[in-house]
Amino acid sequence: MAELRIAGVHKAYGRVQALSGVDLGVRSGALVAVLGPSGSGKTTLLRCIAGFEAPDAGEIRIDGRRVATSDASVPPERRRIAVVPQEGALFPHLSVLGNVAYGLGRAARRAGRAAAVLELVGLAGFEERMPHHLSGGQQQRVAVARALAPRPPVVLLDEPFNALDAALRAEVRRDVWQALHADGATAVLVTHDQAEALSMAAEVAVMRDGRIVQSGPPELLYGSPADPWVAGFVGEAVWLPGVMDGDQARTPLGTVGLTRLEGGAPTGPTRVLLRPEQITLASPGTAGAVAATVVRRDFYGHDAVLALRLSDGTLVAARVFDPAARPPAVGDEVALRVRGTARSFPAGGRPGDRARPSSTDG
Known part of the structure; x- marks a missing residue:
């Protein structure tokens, strides 16, 4: 050694x-x-x-x-x-x-x-x-x-x-x-x-x-990827446009919490990073849930990845983990919620731009 x-x-x-x-x-x-x-x-x-x-x-x-x-x-x-x-x-x-x-x-x-x-x-x-x-x-x-x-x-x-x-x-x-x-x-x-x-x-x-x-x-x-390029390279990334307001952002998937920021909470346009496993299916009528339509389903046995279109045309991906339940089929209407916090990047940033600093940065 x-x-x-x-x-x-x-x-x-x-x-x-x-x-x-x-x-x-x-x-x-x-x-x-x-x-x-x-x-x-x-x-x-x-x-x-x-x-x-x-x-x-x-x-x-x-x-x-x-x-x-x-x-x-x-x-x-x-x-x-x-x-x-x-x-x-x-x-x-x-x-x-x-x-x-x-x-x-x-x-x-x-x-x-x-x-x-x-x-x-x-x-x-x-x-x-x-x-x-x-x-x-x-x-x-x-x-x-x-x-x-x-x-x-x-x-x-x-x-x-x-x-x-x-x-x-x-x-x-x-x-x-x-x-x-x-x-x-x-x-x-x-x-x-x-x-x-x-x-x-x-x-x-x-x-x-x-x-x-x-x-x-x-x-x-x-x-906590350092920039958008790293975020996309080390795993599947779901990008959403958002408007920051303190420690949260308004997005097409509703208001999501952001990783705790250092040096205050900025406001204004931002890019929000989610992972597919953070987007979960909710029961119809659940408070805060957003309607979506399944446009593609990739089934892997242990999980499935759904491509979904929101009412404003935004496309997102969700990973569904329950192998005992039949994943929704193409064309099904579903309700989505976001689990956990998101990562914030400058709006319109290039692949090498840095993420806004968070408590987990080294």
């Missing part, structure tokens, strides 16, 4: 600025997800941590030891950082045990370290299997076991679940998280999958255009 510190890292490829002053800290034994769209710089950041690229400015430290600056860089093999790539990249001529034990010293082999990490990833009993006899999910588990075997100070996971189907991806990432946690590994997960980042990581760093625009616990990013 080791603490990872990245300070002011810049990296350019010709005129393309891949990283622009990245700061990130990963405490010992923690898993941090770097989340961002393609081209945001997350893979370049991973390559700088691993030692495959040297930063143009800034520094990277592992357990206080400086491993990269613009002037000097410790070679990858001397950093002892393990990388789990998108494809497992197993040695096809070696058994599962041979793959995991590759690179271990005699003492670690005699101590049964390879078998121990295979048990961590749920593959005890697979030692003699060959890679081509394994499923994609099993191959990724072997890749994680091989990364953990030499007890590296940091494990880097480069979108390791991309090639798996949706159901298997959820199962494998859960098992991998448990293995990393059980082994006390310090890990960085690079991904563009919001569900993956929010479900696995203790902290999430959101990247855009080579910068970390917000970082913190998953609950903070989802509940």
Whole structure:
């Protein structure tokens, strides 16, 4: 286990600025997800941590030891950082045990370290299997076991679940998280999958255009996004025009409370952010409920997402959680209410505009 510190890292490829002053800290034994769209710089950041690229400015430290600056860089093999790539990249001529034990010293082999990490990833009993006899999910588990075997100070996971189907991806990432946690590994997960980042990581760093625009616990990013772009990227967003009046706003869904504001309560036009699960169905005639018509229904078994049109033409989405009840059908008239408080952003703001400050901002 080791603490990872990245300070002011810049990296350019010709005129393309891949990283622009990245700061990130990963405490010992923690898993941090770097989340961002393609081209945001997350893979370049991973390559700088691993030692495959040297930063143009800034520094990277592992357990206080400086491993990269613009002037000097410790070679990858001397950093002892393990990388789990998108494809497992197993040695096809070696058994599962041979793959995991590759690179271990005699003492670690005699101590049964390879078998121990295979048990961590749920593959005890697979030692003699060959890679081509394994499923994609099993191959990724072997890749994680091989990364953990030499007890590296940091494990880097480069979108390791991309090639798996949706159901298997959820199962494998859960098992991998448990293995990393059980082994006390310090890990960085690079991904563009919001569900993956929010479900696995203790902290999430959101990247855009080579910068970390917000970082913190998953609950903070989802509940108090720094700007409209982050709000839309880390989850489904319902945007409503509103007029602020103290700690609430008048919207097409009625008057909604706002996250407590610092420095007084401004008035005037605003953009209101709600999540689909905050918009709930109410009994007809419920005081304060707003009428709407169902225009689309996406049923997922454990829940359903309804697209609804309000009387003024505004479209909103609501997530319905009761699997025992039949969700309303297209064309049905329903009543809606808002649960909880909303987040306020400047009216007409661009994607990078900041949210109005709240008590949850870090």
